[in-house]
Amino acid sequence: MAEIPPLEYTKLESIPAIANGVRQAFLSHKSRPLEYRVQQLRKLYWGLKDNQALILEACKRDLGKSNFETYLTEVGWCLNDIVFMSNNLAKFAQDESPLDMAFTNKLFGPKIRKDPLGTVLIIGAYNFPIQLSLGPFIGAISAGCTAILKPSESAPAAAAVMQKIIAESLDPSAYTVVQGAVPETTALLDQKWDKIFYTGSATVGTIIAKKAAETLTPVTLELGGKNPAIITKHADARLAARRLLWAKVLNAGQVCVSQNYVLVDKEILPAFLKELKVALSEFFPEGAQKSPDYGRIVNARQFQRLKKMLDESSGKILLGGTMDEKDLFLEPTVVQVDSPTDSLVAEESFGPLIPVLPVSNLDEAIKIANEVQDTPLGIYPFGNKQETEKVLSQTRSGGASINDGFFHASIPTMPFGGVGSSGQGAYRGRASFDVFTHRRSITTTPAWIEGMLDIRYPPYTPAKQKKFAGMNEIKPNFDRNGKEIGWTWSILGLGAGSKVAISVRMYLQRRSNL
Numbered sequence: 259m260a261e262i263p264p265l266e267y268t269k270l271e272s273i274p275a276i277a278n279g280v281r282q283a284f285l286s287h288k289s290r291p292l293e294y295r296v297q298q299l300r301k302l303y304w305g306l307k308d309n310q311a312l313i314l315e316a317c318k319r320d321l322g323k324s325n326f327e328t329y330l331t332e333v334g335w336c337l338n339d340i341v342f343m344s345n346n347l348a349k350f351a352q353d354e355s356p357l358d359m360a361f362t363n364k365l366f367g368p369k370i371r372k373d374p375l376g377t378v379l380i381i382g383a384y385n386f387p388i389q390l391s392l393g394p395f396i397g398a399i400s401a402g403c404t405a406i407l408k409p410s411e412s413a414p415a416a417a418a419v420m421q422k423i424i425a426e427s428l429d430p431s432a433y434t435v436v437q438g439a440v441p442e443t444t445a446l447l448d449q450k451w452d453k454i455f456y457t458g459s460a461t462v463g464t465i466i467a468k469k470a471a472e473t474l475t476p477v478t479l480e481l482g483g484k485n486p487a488i489i490t491k492h493a494d495a496r497l498a499a500r501r502l503l504w505a506k507v508l509n510a511g512q513v514c515v516s517q518n519y520v521l522v523d524k525e526i527l528p529a530f531l532k533e534l535k536v537a538l539s540e541f542f543p544e545g546a547q548k549s550p551d552y553g554r555i556v557n558a559r560q561f562q563r564l565k566k567m568l569d570e571s572s573g574k575i576l577l578g579g580t581m582d583e584k585d586l587f588l589e590p591t592v593v594q595v596d597s598p599t600d601s602l603v604a605e606e607s608f609g610p611l612i613p614v615l616p617v618s619n620l621d622e623a624i625k626i627a628n629e630v631q632d633t634p635l636g637i638y639p640f641g642n643k644q645e646t647e648k649v650l651s652q653t654r655s656g657g658a659s660i661n662d663g664f665f666h667a668s669i670p671t672m673p674f675g676g677v678g679s680s681g682q683g684a685y686r687g688r689a690s691f692d693v694f695t696h697r698r699s700i701t702t703t704p705a706w707i708e709g710m711l712d713i714r715y716p717p718y719t720p721a722k723q724k725k726f727a728g729m730n731e732i733k734p735n736f737d738r739n740g741k742e743i744g745w746t747w748s749i750l751g752l753g754a755g756s757k758v759a760i761s762v763r764m765y766l767q768r769r770s771n772l
């Protein structure tokens with residue numbers, strides 16, 4: 259098997275020239291033809307396939323991920339994404355016609371063309387180092403953009419493998435990787451981009467957004483969240499426990515969209531805690547540390563951060579709590595807390611910590627969830643239909659899984675993204691194409707139409723104005739109180755409140771009373 263190359267940071271002084279090279283490639287128009295895009299995507303597919311073993315090894319080295327998890331959430335995910343894109347690209351890239359067009363407007367052949375945004379910068383995060391970097395990258399290629407990827411330095415093996423794959427598979431003038439940490443990313447941000455796609459913390463997201471604003475560069479921000487799970491007294495305690503535990507043991511809880519805390523109705527709390535214990539022993543019969551299926555915290559800094567969160571909590575550890583810093587092992591840990599201000603609820607843990615906060619009823623749970631963060635990345639209500647609908651209708655979030663932990667985020671063709679403080683913009687499936695695409699409205703004015711166009715040229719004579727008003731105005735199908743009116747009124751253009759309409763209505767009423 260090939261070796262994982264060492265990670266070498268890109269020389270700071272070379273970054274402007276690299277960015278300019280990729281921009282020149284876009285300006286040469288080479289990345290626009292569909293055939294070119296599809297060919298690049300397919301080459302990336304085989305690059306990933308041929309280096310699958312290296313990717314599995316890299317994710318094991320960086321995050322202790324099991325091969326199954328890496329296949330499922332990283333390689334397999336990207337491979338399927340490429341096949342999906344390559345099969346659907348022609349459809350996505352087709353010109354669209356606007357909806358509800360007046361007949362006269364059709365004469366101008368209006369269409370919405372899907373133009374590539376240009377040259378884009380993609381900044382990846384460490385927890386799913388391949389998927390969160392190559393997912394947007396696949397979108398950028400599909401849209402006809404040229405791109406630079408800056409992988410997370412916190413997953414160095416995966417970063418190096420991606421650089422190898424991209425260099426070996428893709429057109430190097432249009433697609434390349436810049437490696438590094440804050441100084442290198444800052445140097446990249448000093449260049450001009452047509453979009454910056456960032457995945458990571460809200461703190462750094464704010465830095466990116468501020469910098470981008472200086473040059474009016476659009477951003478997509480995929481940020482974190484203090485995501486609540488809510489368990490009502492009607493929920494199935496065993497299902498809730500198994501599903502929420504799964505969402506916190508996958509990737510050792512380093513999942514942006516996993517629940518950060520669990521609000522549990524006091525009535526079901528004992529059953530839920532009992533089932534958590536059962537599920538933990540079912541998932542890891544020999545204990546999590548001995549299991550080949552349980553990952554590790556990415557590095558000592560993140561381990562210390564999680565340890566500090568746990569130390570600062572005034573909650574009571576009910577399950578787990580074992581740590582081994584040398585092994586970067588942190589056992590899935592259930593903590594009963596008594597306040598939403600507890601460190602485990604008030605901050606995003608991004609690790610295998612499961613704070614449980616008892617509540618008296620669903621209203622209290624919804625109130626707390628909206629106070630902790632009113633726009634998290636995900637929300638996970640467990641209960642009957644009426645209760646889960648109530649949660650959805652009284653909260654906001656990037657996405658939601660009913661009676662599950664983050665399942666919505668595992669459907670690869672659903673748009674994935676945050677709202678408010680958990681991010682802006684979405685990708686995956688068709689959305690990956692759209693997020694790097696500009697919808698360019700285009701019309702073509704034929705020469706023969708000039709006579710009809712006379713109406714738009716000065717002088718604006720009363721005759722022209724009258725003719726235009728007659729042609730232009732759409733009659734409303736609502737009255738001045740906002741109530742819908744029958745189609746006959748709107749078609750006849752009477753308006754419900756007009757004198758004529760009132761007289762006609764009175765006449766009709768009188769007739770029907772006869």
Ligand code: NAD
Pocket residue numbers: 381382383384385386390408409410411412438439440443444457458459460462465479480481482483513514515606608635676681
């Ligand atoms: P990270 O350390 O991997 O950083 C993310 C990226 O930001 C890296 O490429 C890094 O080099 C860059 N970066 C760091 N500091 C910077 C700075 N000062 N200026 C410019 N760039 C900088 O990951 P992280 O930020 O610790 O990731 C954890 C957070 O990311 C969590 O909040 C998590 O919820 C969120 N996240 C969100 C998603 C999502 O899809 N919404 C996915 C994964 C992680």
